[in-house]
Amino acid sequence: MCGKLLSFLIDTGSTISLINNYKLKSPIFKTNYINIKTIKGNVNLNKIQYLYDPLLTPGKLKFYVFNFSDKFDGLIGFDILKVLNAEINLSNNKIRLNNKIYDLTPTNEEQNYNLALSKNPEIAEIHHNKKQSKFRLEHLNEEEKFELQKILNRFNELFHADSKKLTFTSSIKHKINTKHEEPIFSKLYRYPQVHKIEVNKQIKEMLEQGIIRNSESPYCAPLWVVPKKLDSSGKQKWRIVIDYRKLNDITTNDKFPIPNIDDILDKLGRSMYFTTLDLAKGFHQVELDETSCAKTAFSTQEGHYEFTRMPFGLKNAPATFQRLMNTVLGNLIGKICMVYLDDIIIFSTSLQEHLQALCQVLQKLKEANLKIQLDKCEFLKKETEFLGHIVTQNGIKPNPNKIQAIINFPIPKTEKEIKSFLGLAAFIENLSKILHQLLNH
Secondary structure (H helix, E strand, O other), X not given: OOOOOOOEEEOOOOOOOEEOHHHOXXXXXXXXXXXXXEOOEEEEEEEEEEOOOOOOOOOOEEEEEOOOOOOOOEEEOHHHHHHOOOEEEOOOOEEEEOOEEEEOOOOOOOHHHHOOOOOOHHHHHHHHXXXXXXXXXXXXXXXXXXXXXXXXXXXXXXXXXXXXXOOOEEEEEEXXXXXXXXXXXXXXXXXXXXXXXXXXXXXXXXXXXXOEEEOOOOOEEOEEEEEOOOOOOOOOOEEEEEOOHHHHHOEOOOOOOOOOHHHHHHOOOOOOEEEEEEEOOHHHHEEEOHXXXXXXXXXXXXXXXXXXXXXXXXXXXXXXXXXXXXXXXXXXXXXXXXXXXXXXXXXEOOHHHHHHHHHHHHHHHHHOOOOEOHHHOEEEEOEEEEOOEEEEOOEEEEOHHHHHHHHHOOOXXXXXXXXXXXXXXXXXXXXXXXXXXXXXX
């Protein structure tokens, strides 16, 4: 695709560049080995300095030797594209490399996707394997895909992989201020024996992640297991819940305001592009103040533990998290993004403006050492779901799934069922006025 004699694949999603070993006319004497994770597994590659084109670049470029196709001489990834100041024009199939212009020939070769070379396996799945994409990209044109891939590679350390340890931010710590220091202790709830394996599995994972640790605290809150919503495979999953109601009763209120959802939606205006970001296990990325760890203690049938990160269920946890996000994103809120706890939406009126805004937000999250849950993000959408609503270029619409859920909801007969229905219908405009009228008839 570029160069006078060699034919290269251009792959903006690959963080390294390749050259076929049959193109090397001499053996490799000095080499560095690197282990790369691909969609098809791990491979060891030799790193070499290769003289590509003395008119194109004064020095030798770094390639890895890999025999992947007899139709192409190599693959130019993001690393060399950046060195050569690449500018790709998809409207006329041209690429500019250090002010020299070359022709691009579109290809449907599956090798382009099967290589999937990336230092971050999560990014590899997104960029190169259509069937395994963590989120949909079919709504993007070629220019949008190219620009987005550059940004994702630039910030690839932001995306949390399940195989990696979840980090935490040092921007803020959560402290539990209580009205007195007398320990709160509750007996264990009995849960079915069938849940014991799941509880032990999740406890082990949290210990390995450093989210909890073994404890000798006199505090103890009971644990329960509740079902999650069915995933796309229909498999039932479970969530460990710690009942902190007694601890919350003696916890001093944190008055930090949580944004009003209607106010957030009103500020989105009539933007053209929307990106929604979701932080990975958001609360668990906030460190607990050391003096508060003991107060979060809980027990299972196997042991006694306490949190080192902010757990779900604490009275002031949402206020702490909102304070964190307001601190991290600062004056970007209201201008290019809005945030409600761990849900972030970026909005813009043009592609270039949106790409710049996306970089600004990701840079702030990077500086705060916060990680993103990639499979819950949506990039460069013209219409997207946010806080139970559908955000579009023409304004805000109710989520049809929510409407259908209300239509199918059985007539509530108990106080608990009424509360569940009101929570489901909370997105309805002027709901309080409607209810007031109903109660007065």
